[in-house]
Amino acid sequence: MAAQRLFIAPPLNGWTLVFGTGLPDPGDDVDGAFRFLRELSRKLGHVQFFQADPLLQHHAWVLTESGRIVRAYAWAGTTVWNQGVKTTAETTLGVKCFGYGEVTTTDEWTVADFLVANVEKVPQIARRWSLDPAEIDLRTLANAQGIAGSHSGRY
Secondary structure (H helix, E strand, C coil): CCCCEEEECCCECCECCEECCCCCCCCCCHHHHHHHHHHHHHHHCEEEEEEEECCCCEEEEEEEECCEEEEEEEECCCEEEEECCCCHHHHHHCCCCCCCCCCCCCCHHHHHHHHHHHHHHHHHHHHHHCCCHHHCCHHHHCCCCCEEEECCCCC
16 A cells, blocks of 8 residues: 655645545545544534545535535546535636436436546636635745655555
8 A cells, every 4th residue: 555645734824725535535545534624623624635646536525614525526537526616716617517317318428528627627726716726836835844755545
């Protein structure tokens, strides 16, 4: 099993970003992702989660507040998590959020187009909810230090 590693970046514009293989993957264990994000939000208040895998077209975004899931959507070959009302960002960007077990369409190309578009829009959702990590000017972090390590695995 690969090491479950995390990197906690120094605060940036009021946000603390966490990256790594130690974050839960809703496609592997949606219940574990739910528990992890809910508990983190209970401790920290406002927590957001984003995932975009252009190869598999898996994608997810979750918005939590004080231990409550406000909005969550995760696709991993099928919809594994669809909770809450679509946010203004999702509606404005035109993301397609399939329902649980929804027969997506008989046209496989249309489904693939939606999935590719959703993956490409994950950073745009992040930008509208908070900030897009791809737009961070690394020069602002030149003298800052983050924290790297493994987590306990309990979530």
